[in-house]
Amino acid sequence: MDTEALRSFVRAAELGQFQHAADELGVTQQAVSKRIATLERELEVRLFTRTARGVELTLDGQAFLSHARSIVAGVERAINAVRPGSRALRIDVLGLRSAQAVVLHDYWRSRPEANLDVVTLRANDPRVVVAAVEAGDIDASFRTVIAPAVLPPDLQMIHAFDSPLELLVGPRHPLASARRLTPPQLHKHRIWVPGIAPRSEWAEFYDQLATDFDLRIDAAGPHFGDEVLLDTLAESADVATLVGARDRYIWPTNHDLRRIPIVNPTLAYPLSLILPRTNPHPELRGIINHLGTLPRLPDAVWRPSWATTPQRAESGESDIENAQRSRPRPR
Structure with a gap:
């Protein structure tokens, strides 16, 4: 179906005259008439009736108008999506x-x-x-x-x-008062990272991190969202997690969570x-x-072996x- 014929039909229906539609589309009235005649033959229905003031939609034309508008709008969106300088x-x-x-x-x-x-x-x-x-x-x-x-x-x-990691803990955690930590100081502490997906890059990252520093990375349980994770940290005296230094987390003031940098070496998520x-x-x-x-x-940075x-x-x-x-x- 000719999209220019659909466009001519929509503008003629909205303006009520073939000449006005032609002026807006930059073509002759004859061109608009031919496009609509071709469309009517293809659909095997009459779309307009002529009046003293111009044209009016038939019942079939009224039924067709909303669909034609959708098609024309879709074509315009598709064109805008690839037009130079316009697509995000x-x-x-x-x-x-x-x-x-x-x-x-x-x-x-x-x-x-x-x-x-x-x-x-x-x-x-x-x-x-x-x-x-x-x-x-x-x-x-x-x-x-x-x-x-x-x-x-x-x-x-x-x-x-590279995104340096920080330890995130609640106020009752044994490491909560530390200003900075080294990887050996994390040994034996439970680091809860729920929802690690198999075959994902972060699964490989945490596997290698746990092996290289003998850390206790716990991925048990489903991940019910950051809010649940933060609530758990606020209430716990033994659960911690790892977050990126640039990652944004928001929690209630009374949670009093602590973000503690890890150094010597810095643990970097690439x-x-x-x-x-x-x-x-x-x-x-x-x-x-x-x-x-x-x-x-x-300079003192740990990255997994596969890091770019x-x-x-x-x-x-x-x-x-x-x-x-x-x-x-x-x-």
Whole structure:
């Protein structure tokens, strides 16, 4: 079905005259008449009756109008979605309170004209996220594929930033008064991280963290949400959890929870950015530039063995700088 004929039908119905519709659409009245005649033949019904003042919808025309409007509006939305400079950058984060979302918000505050669509795919399996980037459903994702060799050849994964971990405890916990902690001081304390999904990057992270520092990471039970986790910490004298230093958590004042930095070494959760190798969304250049300005962690840092880290190429360029050289696709 010809969408221009549908557009002509909708405007003629709304304006009541073929000539007015033609003037608005920038075509002749004859063109509008021909489009609507073709549409009537295709539908095998009369859509208009002529009156002294112009045209009026028939009963069939009235029934068809709302559907035609929906089709025309859908086509316009589709066109706007790919029109140069008009489509928002669709970028996936692990959660809207996560460090990635915080970093993106800081970027947007520095560039409020940036058109961002921050989404959460709710997918634990990184292969689902990779497929979404490859299909163009999203433009980029703050995820990590632990075995980069399995990435499709048209995608790349670069180091985004490292998120240092903090211990979060309630006021009755034995470590609550500490100003900072080292990993050995966490030994034998229960660190509750509910809802760790198998095959997810964070499952691999906590497995390696527990092994390397002989920590007691407890993933028992379903994750009923951050509020339940924070309530449990406030009431407990022996339960702690790990959170990212940039992650945003909000709790009642009477919870009196404590965020305690972990040092010597700093425990770093490595965050990567998966994006197309060629023709990335133009807005990604600004985000990658912003990532390059984030402060680096101190030298004494623990990362899992599979972490992506900033690498210096022979030319002296980092992986972020190399990603910036990818030619943006026109929009």
